Amino acid sequence: MPAGPVRLSGRLSLPAAPWAVVVLVRGSGPHGPREQRFADALRGRHLGALLLDLLAEEERTPHDVHDVVLLAxxxxxxxxxxxxxxxxxxxxFGTGTGAAAALEAAAGDDIRAVVSRxxxxxxxxxAALAAVEAPTLLVVGGLDTRVLGRSRVAADWMRCxxxxxxxxxxxxxxxxxxxxxxxxALGLDWFTDRLLRPGPAAPRPVPPRPGAA
Incomplete structure (x- = not known):
């Protein structure tokens, strides 16, 4: 898919009659088995999944991996x-620096939900954190005190x-x-609750009125 001067690669999978598509992003490289299993679980919840690689092989340097603006x-x-x-x-759905890119990209855009794991x-x-309107879940390990503290700092900026x-x-x-x-399970439930509800972009089918042709 085109992204300015480069073309991005990804793997899109859709269930029958999907309600929405979740884009899975990470900053450090291609997705592994854990992200693929999460994508499979999303399809089980009637949600599509796009496993997206934001960097070309030659761009996998510490600078590019942490260039949140570029990734976003x-x-x-x-x-x-x-x-x-x-x-x-x-x-x-973002992991690592992909979570920051997801929040930067969601700012001011019609993104329906964000999960960081x-x-x-x-x-x-x-400024981007304050501009995010999508309901956001930050999943952190209880022993990962450094990321937990940083997540709390980020959450303090959020208004959504x-x-x-x-x-x-x-x-x-x-x-x-x-x-x-x-x-x-936390991520799946967050997406299910916020993406499987009727809304302007994904209305539930309306049954015909009795006697309607």
């Missing part, structure tokens, strides 16, 4: 492409509906028994 600009471009191809509501929302600019969900006993990577499953 490309994410916005991908979202515009997605809306043209599939006219459905769009939501974001072990992300760095504090790397988004304060938002919540910090702490997974007890979990570290940054959620490798402890049951930790990733808990974090996954």
């Amino acid at each position: 600009r490309r994410l916005r471009a991908a979202s515009r492409w997605l809306r043209r191809e599939i006219p459905l509501p769009v939501a974001y 072990g992300g760095r929302p504090d790397l988004a600019g304060p 509906e938002h919540r910090i969900a702490v997974v007890p006993g979990a570290t940054h990577a959620f490798t402890e028994p049951g930790a990733l499953a808990t974090a996954t």
